[in-house]
Amino acid sequence: MTAHHATSVAGSITAGNRGGTRRFRFQPAWLFIAPSLTIILIFIVFPIFQSFWYSLFNWRIGADVQEWLGLGNYQRLLGDELFWNALRVTLIFSIVSVAAQMVLGYLTAAALLRDTLFNKVVRSIYFFPTIVALATIGLVWRFLLDPSIGLVGGIFAAFGAEPIGWLQDPALALPTVIFVSVWKNLGFTMVILLAGLTGVPTHLYEAAKIDGANSRQLTWYVTIPSIRPTLLFTTMILTINSLQVFDLVYVMTDGGPLFATDTLVTKMFREGFTNFDIGYASAIAWVLFALIMILSALQLRLFRYRDVD
Amino acid sequence: MLISLRAAVKWALLGIGVIVILIPFIWMITGSFRSEADLFAAPQSLWPTTWTLHGYQSIWEELPFLRLLFNTFIFAGVTTALLLLFDSMCAYALARINFRGSTVLFWLVIATLMIPFQVTLIPVFIELFHFGWLNTYQGLIVPRATSAFGIFMLRQFFLSIPRELDEAARIDGAGHFRIYWRIILPLSKPALATLAVLHFMNLWNDLLWPLIVTSSTDMRTLPAGLTLFGGQHVTDHAVLLAGATISLLPLALAFFLAQRFFVAGVATTGLK
Numbered sequence: 001m002t003a004h005h006a007t008s009v010a011g012s013i014t015a016g017n018r019g020g021t022r023r024f025r026f027q028p029a030w031l032f033i034a035p036s037l038t039i040i041l042i043f044i045v046f047p048i049f050q051s052f053w054y055s056l057f058n059w060r061i062g063a064d065v066q067e068w069l070g071l072g073n074y075q076r077l078l079g080d081e082l083f084w085n086a087l088r089v090t091l092i093f094s095i096v097s098v099a100a101q102m103v104l105g106y107l108t109a110a111a112l113l114r115d116t117l118f119n120k121v122v123r124s125i126y127f128f129p130t131i132v133a134l135a136t137i138g139l140v141w142r143f144l145l146d147p148s149i150g151l152v153g154g155i156f157a158a159f160g161a162e163p164i165g166w167l168q169d170p171a172l173a174l175p176t177v178i179f180v181s182v183w184k185n186l187g188f189t190m191v192i193l194l195a196g197l198t199g200v201p202t203h204l205y206e207a208a209k210i211d212g213a214n215s216r217q218l219t220w221y222v223t224i225p226s227i228r229p230t231l232l233f234t235t236m237i238l239t240i241n242s243l244q245v246f247d248l249v250y251v252m253t254d255g256g257p258l259f260a261t262d263t264l265v266t267k268m269f270r271e272g273f274t275n276f277d278i279g280y281a282s283a284i285a286w287v288l289f290a291l292i293m294i295l296s297a298l299q300l301r302l303f304r305y306r307d308v309d
Numbered sequence: 310m311l312i313s314l315r316a317a318v319k320w321a322l323l324g325i326g327v328i329v330i331l332i333p334f335i336w337m338i339t340g341s342f343r344s345e346a347d348l349f350a351a352p353q354s355l356w357p358t359t360w361t362l363h364g365y366q367s368i369w370e371e372l373p374f375l376r377l378l379f380n381t382f383i384f385a386g387v388t389t390a391l392l393l394l395f396d397s398m399c400a401y402a403l404a405r406i407n408f409r410g411s412t413v414l415f416w417l418v419i420a421t422l423m424i425p426f427q428v429t430l431i432p433v434f435i436e437l438f439h440f441g442w443l444n445t446y447q448g449l450i451v452p453r454a455t456s457a458f459g460i461f462m463l464r465q466f467f468l469s470i471p472r473e474l475d476e477a478a479r480i481d482g483a484g485h486f487r488i489y490w491r492i493i494l495p496l497s498k499p500a501l502a503t504l505a506v507l508h509f510m511n512l513w514n515d516l517l518w519p520l521i522v523t524s525s526t527d528m529r530t531l532p533a534g535l536t537l538f539g540g541q542h543v544t545d546h547a548v549l550l551a552g553a554t555i556s557l558l559p560l561a562l563a564f565f566l567a568q569r570f571f572v573a574g575v576a577t578t579g580l581k
Contacts, residue, residue, distance in 0.1 A: 028485050029408040036399035036455040037414070043420045047432035054431065061435060108326065111319055124568060125327050128334075131560050131571055135515035136553045137533035139339045139539045143546055147512040149345075151336050153354030183329065193578050244425050247516040251536050265427050265517075272431050273521055282431055289428040296423040 048289075055282035072281035083284070085259050093263060094179055094242035100182045101238055102231070103191030110223075112190075113197055118305040121125060123194075127187035138251035141180045144165060167253050168259040177261050181245070189234060196230030197223070223276055234300045242291055264288050337557075341365070341550035342358055348546055363368060364547030368555070372538055373527055378555070384519065385512040388450045392508050393501055394461035401489045403460070403469035405475065414465075421457040427517070434521050445523045453512065459504050466500040467493055485562040507565065507574030510560060531556040 055074070058067040077083045108126055112119045129137065143168040147153040153163030166176040200223060208222050224231070246265040249255060255262035255270070264284060272281030336355060340348065341364045343357040351358065370372045402408070433452055434443075442448030474496075475488050483491070494501070501528055519533040526534065535552050543549060564571055 027408050029402040029406040029411070031396040032406070032485070032489070033414065035395040036460060039395070039452065039455040040417065040421055040457070041438070043433055044424060044457075045417070047429035047436065048424055050432035052436075094458060106324070111323055122323060125330055127572065127575075128561075128564065129330060129546055130511055130575055131514075131564050132557050133516070133532045135514070135536045136517040136556055137333065139535060139549060140333050140553055142539075143340070143550070144333055145335055148349040148519060149546060151352060151355060152334070154354065183333075188575055191516040192574055195576055212535075236319055242424075244427055246427070247532075248314035250516065251539070254540070268431075269429065269517070269521075273434075278435070279432055285428045285431060287481050288425065292425050293423065 002289075017135065025042065040221055051282045051285055051289075052185040054279050055286055057279045059278035059282070061276060063277065069110075069279065072278050077102055077283055077287065082259060082262065082267065085262050086284075087287075089174060089259075089261060090243060090245070090265075091262045092174065093181070093239040093245055094239055095183075096175075097178045097181045098235060098238045100178070101185055101189045102235060104186055105234075106194050106231075107187065108190045108292045109197055113194065123187075123190070126190055129184045130187040130191075132184075132250075134247035135251050137184065138180065138248045142252050148229055162275075168257055168280060170258045173260045174255055174258055180252065184248070185238070189238065192234050193227070193230060196234075199230075200226040200239075227265065232302055236295060236302075243288065243291055243295075337550050338554055341547055341554050343547055345545050345547065350563050361547070364551035365499055365555075367545065368552045369549045372552065374534075374552065374555075376527055377529055377534040380528060381395050381513060381532075383446060383557075384449050384530055385509050387452050389445075389505055389509045391454035392451065392456055393457045393505055394457055396504070397463050397494060397497070397501065398489070399455070399460045400463035401493055403464045405472075405488070405493070406485065414440075415491070418457045418460050422461060430517070430521065437522060443522060444528050446528075447519060448522050448529075449519060449528075453518065456508065459508070462504060463497065466497055472494050502567075503570050503573045503577065506563070506570040507577075510571070510574070513560060544574060 018107070056068065056070060056072075058069050058072075060066065110128075144150045145152050147163040147165045150163075152166070156163050164172065167173050181271050204222050204226065205218060208218055213221065245263050246267055246269065247264050248267070249261050249263055253261045255266045264287065268281045268284040268288070271277045271284060312361060332355075339357055342360045342362070344359070344361050347358050365528075399418075403411060403418075435478070436441050437448045437452070440448070442451075470493060474492050478488050478492055513530075515530070516532045516536060519530040520536070523529050523533065529537070531552075535549065535556065538552075541551050544581060
């Protein structure tokens with residue numbers, strides 16, 4: 001790259017030119033970047049700082065003077081039983097649904113590994129829920145599990161059992177939402193793990209077989225170690241996504257019954273957009289942000305974006 | 310013997326999985342043709358005793374359903390088009406132009422990749438309030454019209470295109486804009502298609518964003534409209550099931566026609 005001082009008038013547009021520090025020189029790159037950069041600055045970068053700023057106030061939309069609270073909102077969080085509840089529900093939801101998705105996703109991927117026509121059809125079926133709206137299919141599941149009109153309750157009743165209020169019982173609501181989440185995302189996990197599994201070099205298996213390994217040993221000593229990066233990556237992605245769970249809970253239970261399914265984002269949504277407690281909702285957002293940043297930093301450390309520049 | 314028993318168990322479990330995956334969809338479709346009385350009388354049945362179209366008739370009256378459908382197409386379609394344009398432009402500059410600040414910009418993109426959109430939701434809502442953009446199409450579309458993931462992915466793709474092609478074009482007198490439009494974009498069709506499918510799907514399905522940006526029923530998208538309608542006391546389930554069926558149809562059709570783009574799109578991303 002040349003860094004010569006421009007003597008010509010501005011308007012000679014040459015790529016790779018760098019203008020002098022004082023003289024304006026047109027750089028075409030900025031034309032290409034302008035739309036994205038403007039949107040990123042206005043709708044992502046500025047808001048992320050703004051969010052923290054709000055969390056230091058008792059912020060009300062449109063007020064002339066905002067009441068400074070310092071870390072007051074964060075102190076309030078520590079004493080808010082419903083915040084701890086939401087954190088606990090979010091963590092249980094994430095850990096259980098991610099573990100279930102990883103195990104079931106691995107088993108389906110391994111079972112459907114070979115590229116036969118039959119396997120491809122079965123894979124498509126498992127993948128299909130991934131493309132539908134969580135909100136829409138959550139609504140369908142809510143009806144399906146309804147004790148009076150739902151298919152599940154109907155089948156229970158047909159066998160003489162009392163229909164169960166899956167989403168009305170505080171003890172069952174969270175496991176039920178987790179089940180539907182796994183149902184929805186299993187195909188996603190399967191597809192990523194399939195990509196990992198097809199990348200395992202076959203000569204590894206052949207070598208192990210010559211050494212007399214049985215199929216369980218092949219799984220534990222060849223397959224799993226070979227796809228360890230994929231497994232870690234998938235776990236991380238799924239965890240980060242699960243921590244942000246909103247749609248499914250909002251549609252199926254709206255956090256209830258008795259806050260049994262209230263997650264960080266549903267609580268943030270309620271505080272921010274129902275109670276208009278902007279400062280407090282922002283503090284919740286920052287707790288979520290901190291959780292996700294810790295995980296992302298871990299992810300970066302573990303994988304390092306291999307970047308060719 | 311042991312092998313075949315294992316195979317039998319494996320196929321039985323996979324079969325159960327297939328049934329569990331498909332039942333909600335089948336129930337949704339057949340349920341949309343059932344009367345409320347039929348649902349109450351025979352909830353154990355997957356099949357209507359009598360078929361009725363009243364769900365598909367009432368949905369247009371009980372909700373401005375045509376408007377919701379239109380809004381969803383506009384929101385998902387226009388935003389996807391802008392996303393592809395802006396992301397590819399930005400990615401072109403990052404991949405092909407040496408300029409002061411490109412490294413900083415690249416790291417800015419990587420950093421924004423990690424910011425969950427829920428964290429910026431409240432300030433963006435207040436910004437839109439001050440712009441007077443709440444409950445408008447520009448409010449729905451503009452903040453979503455670029456994605457760090459798209460920029461990152463396209464930049465990586467553009468880097469894989471041989472630079473000799475640009476240089477040949479430059480000798481022929483082509484400028485950056487022509488190289489971008491005539492060489493890089495046409496060579497990137499698979500990546501652009503994958504990204505388009507992914508974004509369109511996510512936008513079509515999005516709930517939280519349209520829920521907070523729009524406030525009148527006329528401006529809602531399908532997921533938000535159906536959710537709020539279903540959040541009230543439901544007296545006629547067939548209407549909602551009909552709405553759900555119709556709202557799934559476009560993506561389901563696209564999936565049958567271009568499954569590989571869906572799989573590729575989902576496989577390349579961790580962003581939901």
